[in-house]
Amino acid sequence: MxxxxxxxxxxxxxxxxxxxxxxxxxxxxxxxxxxxxxxxxxxxxxxxxxxxxxxxxxxxxxxxxxxxxxxxxxxxxxDSFRMMDKYERLLVDPPAEAILxxxxxxxxxxxxxxxxxxxxxxxxxxxxxxxxxxxxxxxxxxxxxxxxxxxxxxxxxxxxxxxxxxxxxxxxADTGYFDIASKLPWSERTQQLAKELGATAHVEVLTHTGEALVIIPQFYDGVDEDPADGYLYWGYIVACNKFNQMTGGAREGQALKGIAMKLSESYSPLLREMISSTPAEEMTLLHFLTxxxxxxxxxxxxxxxxxxxxxxxxxxxxxxxxxxxxxxxxxxxxxxxxxxxxxxxxxxxxxxxxxxxxxxxxxxxxxxxxKKAVVGHPILKRIELFVLRTLHQVAPSVMDNVIAGNLGKEG
Ligand SMILES: Cc1cc2nc3c(=O)[nH]c(=O)nc-3n(C[C@H](O)[C@H](O)[C@H](O)COP(=O)(O)OP(=O)(O)OC[C@H]3O[C@@H](n4cnc5c(N)ncnc54)[C@H](O)[C@@H]3O)c2cc1C
CATH class of the missing domain: 3.50.50.60 (FAD/NAD(P)-binding domain)
Incomplete structure (x- = not known):
């Protein structure tokens, strides 16, 4: 030995x-x-x-x-991994049993x-x-x-x-992206909002303008957990250049909330409500490095x-x-x-x-x-979102299975 x-x-x-x-x-x-x-x-x-x-x-x-x-x-x-556009139109929605x-x-x-x-x-x-x-x-x-x-x-x-x-x-190395990581505390309305957004596990909102929004409800229903600790997490991924131009470098909660509100002006009312009702002090800036x-x-x-x-x-x-x-x-x-x-x-x-x-x-x-979530020419991105949306409508299993198969995949 x-x-x-x-x-x-x-x-x-x-x-x-x-x-x-x-x-x-x-x-x-x-x-x-x-x-x-x-x-x-x-x-x-x-x-x-x-x-x-x-x-x-x-x-x-x-x-x-x-x-x-x-x-x-x-x-x-x-039990879900959805992708949608900023108007909440579904792009990908694999069946629950594919997600483990x-x-x-x-x-x-x-x-x-x-x-x-x-x-x-x-x-x-x-x-x-x-x-x-x-x-x-x-x-x-x-x-x-x-x-x-x-x-x-x-x-x-x-x-x-x-x-x-x-x-x-x-x-x-710098990826060139920040994440405005935010916590919307649990309330009846928060839970209702998550439900209306279909956010039972993970939602990615893709846009053609180079930002993405990730929404993950955080339930606390384990045997040793208190459900009141739950919250709705959302993270707004924004290019560092764009962020710095818009804030002039400010990084405190109010500046983060201002950016998220500005960038999401054309989003669905529910998504806007989620962002606007999140307290600025619950927002933090993460720098994506690799x-x-x-x-x-x-x-x-x-x-x-x-x-x-x-x-x-x-x-x-x-x-x-x-x-x-x-x-x-x-x-x-x-x-x-x-x-x-x-x-x-x-x-x-x-x-x-x-x-x-x-x-x-x-x-x-x-x-x-x-990169897939945020990089791309706006016109090509629009086309990509259109194709995903159409594919989801006419042959949902195609992309849904690709996405489900990629979850947690190792090399
Ligand atoms: C917002 C966010 C969400 C994430 N979500 C996921 C996810 O869903 N799934 C997933 O797989 N990964 C996720 N990750 C990544 C995951 O958190 C990390 O990859 C993981 O924690 C790495 O584990 P580690 O033990 O290498 O480092 P860490 O968990 O960071 O542990 C390092 C430890 O070393 C200690 N330490 C540091 N320096 C010293 C020192 N000089 N002396 C002594 N101790 C020191 C630190 O205090 C810390 O406890 C996420 C990361 C972020 C930022």
Missing amino acids: TTFNIGIIGGGIGGLSLAQNLKKNGIDTNVTVFERDPSPTFRNQGYRVTIHPSGETHLRACLPDALYEKFRANSYRW SRSVDRAMLRSILCSGLDNVQYGKEFLAYHETENEVEVRFVDGSTERFDLIIAADGSQSRIRGQKLPEYAEL SVKPNAVPTSRVVMMGDAIHSMPPMAGMGANTAIRDANELATRFKAVFDGKMGLFEAIEDYHKVMLDYGFAAVDLSNSNL
């Missing part, structure tokens, strides 16, 4: 999935997770996450049965992933590492140091480890995973799914090393190679979905 000390830097979705998987496979004795947040509930974890069937398979492999059951009991299956993805609250997912782990240290912000032939020394912001046989970069999209290991890829694929990740004692290596705009709901897959792929190889069936560096090299392929297939899919 080969044993080794592993330091996982970052206690997010990927890092915790890995820690769970190593524990499940009985190789947790020398594993420690270092998370910069002072506690798992320190900050708002953000909007709900979609876990596709393939991601769920990897999540199940990472979790003990009881925690997987908790995930199932506190997540729900999507699930939605889970981020804080719930993190609490499930933390459960039963006594090897997570909070308030430990990684600063830098020093690698030698035999070990990696890690320095933390609090001045402390630790030594490991290997470390895992699970420190998210702004990864400091990536900056050190792959300096030419330190900065993420990783650029390195030719290879050099094999060493520093291993890359999750957003630290393949960050992507959330246009395919694949980032977390891919981070969970990384955790399972990595743990499977560590198990082989632990059982003496594979050399450590052979396992790391093989993992990085495979991960770059499927990880960047997910990055490409996300960027391609973004």
Whole structure:
């Protein structure tokens, strides 16, 4: 049996999935997770996450049965993925049975992933590492140091480890798009509005003017959840240039609401109501950035995973799914090393190679979905919307099946 000390830097979705998987496979004795947040509930974890069937398979492999059951009991299956135009005319509407993805609250997912782990240290912000032939020394912001046989970069999209290991890829690339991410709090009217829009799970509103609106109702009806926590999420995707011209650079809630109202002037009354009734303080600007694929990740004692290596705009709901897959792929190889069936560096090299392929297939899919939604000449876009609408009317199953088949697809 080969044993080794592993330091996982970052206690997010990927890092915790890995820690769970190593524990499940009985190789947790020398594993420690270092998370910069002072506690798992320190900050708002953000909007709900979609876990596709393939991601769920990897999540199940990472979790003990009881925690997987908790995930199932506190997540729900999507039952629609509609595309419509700004007048609410349907473009794509696959049948519910074709959609198998699930939605889970981020804080719930993190609490499930933390459960039963006594090897997570909070308030430990990684600063830098020093690698030698035999070990990696890690320095933390609090001045402390630790030594490991290997470390895992699970420190998210702004990864400091990536900056050190792959300096030419330190900065993420700009997609050229912002997302005005907004929360319309639950009320009887909000629920009615969602119902009238047909927004039971996910609606994309496509336009010919280079913007797209994504609407996702967020229900909280899991066994440990409070339905009153629900809200209607909508995100308005706008080109950075256009946004900056219109706001002169202002980014506070009122400016975001002003832009969304201005851009949606010709939209249906229901869509307008959704935007106008959202409080400005519930609007945040997200900048869509993307990783650029390195030719290879050099094999060493520093291993890359999750957003630290393949960050992507959330246009395919694949980032977390891919981070969970990384955790399972990595743990499977560590198990082989632990059982003496594979050399450590052979396992790391093989993992990085495979991960770059499927990880960047997910990055490409996300960027391609973004482009499909917002890029194109206005006249061609008008034609495209007309064709989609007509196709949906005369042969609905054609595009519906294409879209359903692409949900959560990996490379
Ligand atoms: C609006 C939005 C919606 C999304 N929706 C989906 C979706 O529906 N489905 C999906 O699959 N993906 C989705 N994603 C993407 C998904 O959130 C990420 O891909 C996923 O969280 C990546 O997991 P990770 O573990 O690599 O990084 P993270 O989950 O970001 O975790 C990184 C962790 O590292 C910690 N950390 C950072 N720096 C340090 C440091 N120096 N020292 C110690 N700790 C550190 C952070 O505090 C954090 O806890 C969405 C993203 C956004 C922005």
